[in-house]
Amino acid sequence: MSDQTLENLLQETRTFPPPPEFAAQANGTAEQYSRAADDREAFWAEQARRYVTWSTDFTQVLDWSEAPFAKWFADGELNACYNAVDRHVEAGHGDRVAIHFVGEPEGDSRDLTYNDLHVEVQRAANALADLGIGKGDTVAIYLPMIPEAAVAMLACARLGAPHSVVFGGFSAEALHSRIQDVQAKVVITADGGYRRGKPSALKPAVDAALEHGDTSVEKVLVVRRTGQDTDWTDDRDLWWHEAIEGARAEHTPTPVEAEHPLFVLYTSGTTGKPKGIFHATGGYLVQCAYTNAVVHDVHPETDVYWCTADIGWVTGHSYIVYGPMTLGATQVMYEGTPDTPHQGRYWEIVQDKKVSILYTAPTAIRTFMKWGEDIPAKFDMSSLRLLGSVGEPINPEAWMWYRRVIGGDRCPIVDTWWQTETGAIMISALPGVTAAKPGSAMRPIPGITADVVDDAGESVPNGSGGYLVIKEPWPSMLRGVWGDPERYKETYWSRFRDMYFAGDGAKKDADGDIWVLGRVDDVMNVSGHRLSTTEIESALVSHPKVAEAAVVGATDATTGQAVCAFVILRQEAVQEADEPGEGTELVAELRNHVAKEIGPIAKPRQIMIVQELPKTRSGKIMRRLLRDVAENREVGDVTTLADSSVMDLIKEGMSAGG
Numbered sequence: 001m002s003d004q005t006l007e008n009l010l011q012e013t014r015t016f017p018p019p020p021e022f023a024a025q026a027n028g029t030a031e032q033y034s035r036a037a038d039d040r041e042a043f044w045a046e047q048a049r050r051y052v053t054w055s056t057d058f059t060q061v062l063d064w065s066e067a068p069f070a071k072w073f074a075d076g077e078l079n080a081c082y083n084a085v086d087r088h089v090e091a092g093h094g095d096r097v098a099i100h101f102v103g104e105p106e107g108d109s110r111d112l113t114y115n116d117l118h119v120e121v122q123r124a125a126n127a128l129a130d131l132g133i134g135k136g137d138t139v140a141i142y143l144p145m146i147p148e149a150a151v152a153m154l155a156c157a158r159l160g161a162p163h164s165v166v167f168g169g170f171s172a173e174a175l176h177s178r179i180q181d182v183q184a185k186v187v188i189t190a191d192g193g194y195r196r197g198k199p200s201a202l203k204p205a206v207d208a209a210l211e212h213g214d215t216s217v218e219k220v221l222v223v224r225r226t227g228q229d230t231d232w233t234d235d236r237d238l239w240w241h242e243a244i245e246g247a248r249a250e251h252t253p254t255p256v257e258a259e260h261p262l263f264v265l266y267t268s269g270t271t272g273k274p275k276g277i278f279h280a281t282g283g284y285l286v287q288c289a290y291t292n293a294v295v296h297d298v299h300p301e302t303d304v305y306w307c308t309a310d311i312g313w314v315t316g317h318s319y320i321v322y323g324p325m326t327l328g329a330t331q332v333m334y335e336g337t338p339d340t341p342h343q344g345r346y347w348e349i350v351q352d353k354k355v356s357i358l359y360t361a362p363t364a365i366r367t368f369m370k371w372g373e374d375i376p377a378k379f380d381m382s383s384l385r386l387l388g389s390v391g392e393p394i395n396p397e398a399w400m401w402y403r404r405v406i407g408g409d410r411c412p413i414v415d416t417w418w419q420t421e422t423g424a425i426m427i428s429a430l431p432g433v434t435a436a437k438p439g440s441a442m443r444p445i446p447g448i449t450a451d452v453v454d455d456a457g458e459s460v461p462n463g464s465g466g467y468l469v470i471k472e473p474w475p476s477m478l479r480g481v482w483g484d485p486e487r488y489k490e491t492y493w494s495r496f497r498d499m500y501f502a503g504d505g506a507k508k509d510a511d512g513d514i515w516v517l518g519r520v521d522d523v524m525n526v527s528g529h530r531l532s533t534t535e536i537e538s539a540l541v542s543h544p545k546v547a548e549a550a551v552v553g554a555t556d557a558t559t560g561q562a563v564c565a566f567v568i569l570r571q572e573a574v575q576e577a578d579e580p581g582e583g584t585e586l587v588a589e590l591r592n593h594v595a596k597e598i599g600p601i602a603k604p605r606q607i608m609i610v611q612e613l614p615k616t617r618s619g620k621i622m623r624r625l626l627r628d629v630a631e632n633r634e635v636g637d638v639t640t641l642a643d644s645s646v647m648d649l650i651k652e653g654m655s656a657g658g
C-alpha cells in the first residue's frame, strides 16, 4: 500500500456508534474487556465453560512452559462434533434448522435440522470407522460447498481423526502434495459440484492425485452431487450414499484431550511449500464459539446467519462449521457463485431465507459495487441486522457502500482481522459496544493482546505504523506446522522476541485503533485468498519454456491484489515467441500451466515476457520495482540493483507491448 493511500485512510474520521436497540441485546459487552484485562486466563476459562461442553472438565487453563508451543485447557476432554450437534438435540433443539442449503441450480434447496445432522454424522462416523478410521488417522476432504462437507468434517471430529480440507479449486498436484503431507488414509470427494451454471467435475483431480499409487490413501468416498460420469477404481472407490446407508445410525463420540489435533489446513507461506497449519480441539472450539457469539452477535434462537466463505478456507472451518454449529445456530450454505444465474443471487437468498447476519469479503463487496446498487435494490433485505467483513483490508469506500446499500444504513459492520494461524477472530469491533470506523479493524477482542511494533519490537505510539504482533498466547492459536516444529518457531516466533509475528503491516490511529495494511512478506491476497509469490514462480519455472520468473501482487480494484508475473524464457522458446501471434499463445499456455499446477485462483492476470529481472547483488529479485511496473508507477530507488539498466529494458519492453 502506498504512503498516499495510507494517508488517505488515516484521514477517515467518520464513526458509527452502535444503535441503542442493537447494543441492548448484544452478546458482546464492554464489561468483557475489563474482565479479560483483570484476569485473562480466568476470562478464557469462563468462556470455555460457557460455550463448550467438556466430557472431562479442565483444571489448568494455559500452559506456556514450552513456549512457543502452547497448551490450553490441557487436562480437559471433549468432542467437537458432540458440541456442534448432539448437545443441541439433547437440549431439545433438534427441530431447529442447522443448514438451509441452497444449491447453485435454482430450486435445488434443502433444509437440514440438527436432528438430521445428528443422524448423518453418526452414520458417516460409522462408515469411516468401517474403513479403518480411528483417533489420530487423517482424512482428506475435497468437496464442493454442500452439506456433506460439514458432515464429513464433523464425522472426522467425532472419531478424533484430524481432517485436512483441500479447497475444491486446487489442482490434482496441490491435492497430491497435501494428501502426502498428512498421510491421509481416506479421501472424501464428490463426482462434482455446480459452478457458473454447469456441473464441474472434482473426482478426476482425485484420480490424478492418486494415479502414481505413491500415497497412503486406501479408500475414496464419493458423494453423488451432479450425477456426471465418473471413472471408478473398484477396490478403492465407494459411493458415500451407499456407505452411509449401510452404516449404523448410532455412534458414540470419542472424547479427545483438549490438545488433540482437530484439523490441518494448508496455507501459503513465503517459501514454496505450503504450510500445514494445525489446530487443537479445545482452545480452537472455545474461541470460535465465543467470537461467533460476541462479534457476529449470533443469537441461535432467532438469527439466520450466512457466511459466504468456502469450507476449504479457514473462514469456512471456523465460521460455517465450528463456530455457528457449536452455538446451535441456523445458517445458510450456498454452493455457487454470486452471479449465477443472475447478479442478484446473494440478495435473493438474503430475502428468501431472511438472513439476519451476513459475513463476506471485501473482494465480493467491491464486485457488487461494480455491478451497481440497482441490483440489491430489487430485493427486500430488511431482515439484515449485522454485516461482517474478512479476508483483506476493506477500503473505506467499500465499507460505506456495504453499510448503505446492503445494510440499509442501520446494520453495524464488523471488520474482523484474523488468519488461518490464529484460528479465530483476533481484532474486531464488538458490534454492540464499538463506534466503528470505515476501514479499521478497531481493537483486539476481549482476551487478546495485539499490538503494532517497530523494527525493534517496541510498541509504536498512536499515529504510527509498524508490524502487527500478538503479545500473549490465545486459545485458538495454531499449535504448529504439521511435521515441522522448527518452521513454526522460525516463521512466527523469531522475528520478534516472545511475540507472534503475523506478517501484516498495521497502523495505530490517534485513538489507538488498528488499521491493517496488508502483508509485509511475499504473500499476496487475491480475492481474500492467500497465494505465495514463490509458489507461483516455482509453478512457472516448472514449465519447459520458462527460465526464470518473478511474481508480484499488484493492486487491483476488484480482487484487492492480482497476480502479475514477469517471465524470462528459455532460449529455444524466445524465437518461437518472436513469431507473430506466438507470444500471446505462449502467455495463455503459461497461465493454464499455473492453473494446472496450483489451481485457477493462482492464474496470473498478466504475464510479461522480459529479458532480465531486477536483482540485488546477492541475487534477490527486487519485487518492489516490478510492483511499480505492474502498477504503472514511476519506478522507485534502483541503487541496490546489480545492473540498473535492467529496469529500463523492462519498461521499454512493456511500452512495446511485450
Ligand code: 6R9
Binding pocket: 267, 313, 314, 315, 389, 390, 391, 392, 393, 394, 415, 416, 417, 418, 419, 420, 421, 441, 502, 503, 504, 516, 517, 518, 519, 525, 528, 529, 530
Ligand atoms: C481469515 C483469513 C490471513 C491474512 C491476514 C491479512 C488478511 C484477513 C483481514 C485482513 C485486513 C482484515 N486479512 N482479514 N486484512 N483486514 N479484516 O483471511 O485467513 O486466509 O489465513 O489470511 O488475510 O493479511 O494476514 P487467511
